[in-house]
Amino acid sequence: MLRAHLAAGDKLGKEIAAVMQSGGLVPDETVNRMVEERIEEADCKEGFLLDGFPRTVSQAVLLGGLLTPRHIQTVVVHLKVDYNVVISRIAGRRQCPTCGALYSVTSNAPTVSEVCDYDGSKLIVRDDDRPEVVEQRLKAYEVQTAPVLAYLKQAGYSILDIEGEGASPQVIARRIEKAIEEGRV
Numbered sequence: 001m002l003r004a005h006l007a008a009g010d011k012l013g014k015e016i017a018a019v020m021q022s023g024g025l026v027p028d029e030t031v032n033r034m035v036e037e038r039i040e041e042a043d044c045k046e047g048f049l050l051d052g053f054p055r056t057v058s059q060a061v062l063l064g065g066l067l068t069p070r071h072i073q074t075v076v077v078h079l080k081v082d083y084n085v086v087i088s089r090i091a092g093r094r095q096c097p098t099c100g101a102l103y104s105v106t107s108n109a110p111t112v113s114e115v116c117d118y119d120g121s122k123l124i125v126r127d128d129d130r131p132e133v134v135e136q137r138l139k140a141y142e143v144q145t146a147p148v149l150a151y152l153k154q155a156g157y158s159i160l161d162i163e164g165e166g167a168s169p170q171v172i173a174r175r176i177e178k179a180i181e182e183g184r185v
């Protein structure tokens with residue numbers, strides 16, 4: 001959603017761009033406004049997945065204010081991944097400036113190093129994947145996001161702890177489905 005606003009270059013997009021380039025997180029009220037608009041859309045009627053949100057306790061509180069009056073049932077999926085793994089993964093990310101294709105130097109490398117398979121463009125490191133920005137994001141995570149889990153537990157949300165390492169996205173998705181089926185919520 002943030003990237004869509006960035007790409008559209010609207011007022012919100014420009015606000016977001018300034019914050020992201022400095023490695024900070026977008027203000028809670030802004031994000032919450034976007035989420036509220038989005039979950040009102042028709043494709044969210046049967047349910048929806050919030051990925052990377054809420055990121056702060058204040059966002060979690062605001063989110064509760066959106067969900068409770070709508071009687072929306074929730075499951076919180078907590079993917080457990082080691083910091084060092086996250087850092088090396090982000091450090092290996094590359095993007096094609098022409099077609100937007102994403103690569104990873106470790107797990108999804110292009111055929112020719114640093115060159116897009118589709119159009120031969122030289123791959124780039126996205127601004128928000130630069131090491132100094134990643135370090136800022138991890139600090140922001142530690143201060144702002146880590147307490148969210150504690151808050152959600154205390155507020156009575158159902159939480160699924162899922163091992164997020166050492167497997168393909170498909171396998172991890174299956175772990176989540178299985179945990180829900182087994183009623184571990």
Ligand SMILES: [Zn+2]
Nearest residue numbers: 096099116119
């Ligand atoms: Zn490309």
